[in-house]
Amino acid sequence: MSKKRAEKLYAVLKKILCESIHLTITDNTHVFLNASYRKKMWHVRLHWMFTKAPSPIQHHVARYILNHNKKSSKVIDQFIEEHWHWVRHPLPSIVTKGKVYDLQKIFDRLNRLFLKGKIKAKITWGKSAARRSYEQLQMGSYSSSRRLITIHPSLDQKWVPRHVVEATIFHEMCHAMIPVKKINGRKQIHPLVFKKLEARYPHLQKVQKWEEKNLGSLLRKPGRG
Numbered sequence: 001m002s003k004k005r006a007e008k009l010y011a012v013l014k015k016i017l018c019e020s021i022h023l024t025i026t027d028n029t030h031v032f033l034n035a036s037y038r039k040k041m042w043h044v045r046l047h048w049m050f051t052k053a054p055s056p057i058q059h060h061v062a063r064y065i066l067n068h069n070k071k072s073s074k075v076i077d078q079f080i081e082e083h084w085h086w087v088r089h090p091l092p093s094i095v096t097k098g099k100v101y102d103l104q105k106i107f108d109r110l111n112r113l114f115l116k117g118k119i120k121a122k123i124t125w126g127k128s129a130a131r132r133s134y135e136q137l138q139m140g141s142y143s144s145s146r147r148l149i150t151i152h153p154s155l156d157q158k159w160v161p162r163h164v165v166e167a168t169i170f171h172e173m174c175h176a177m178i179p180v181k182k183i184n185g186r187k188q189i190h191p192l193v194f195k196k197l198e199a200r201y202p203h204l205q206k207v208q209k210w211e212e213k214n215l216g217s218l219l220r221k222p223g224r225g
């Protein structure tokens, strides 16, 4: 974290809060913003991501501290969501080698062949699901905040064809490439550009046929996220 950046952030806060400020820059993984006014002084603790934020965001931070401005709160939330990957989260342990399929190898190959190596996400097998959460029942999922693709462990079986595993991974890689779009306030999870990108994978029809037949026995509640 650069001192210059912290000083710039301090200057923005000072301009809006107009009082003495004790600013602490943190690397806290849970609390990103905390401020209180005590003894004629603002005590502000901010995650270092805000030192890297553009000025308008920093202004919102100051305004939020000053009067809990609702719009500022929204803007800040969005900034945090977008930069979640800057936070040192303990990632769930990454397991790429399964008994049958090595996810990283497949990921790298698909990335090279169809996406010009652009995808930077990590990939892991999900935990074998004793937990019956919704996420666990999807063949694959992508977390944009963690930049992590998780693949359902039931795909790691010999009778599951390689192209099914590939298509599942590729689908989630497309999610990593194409953010969820909001059109008229409605979320478009698989917009047309997504479908076009996904169609770069050559065996989609074959995969769909296989899934129609076998997904039921693979997962209780089929579907990809």
Ligand SMILES: [Zn+2]
Residues within 6 Å of the ligand: 171, 175, 189, 190, 224, 225
């Ligand atoms: Zn999807």
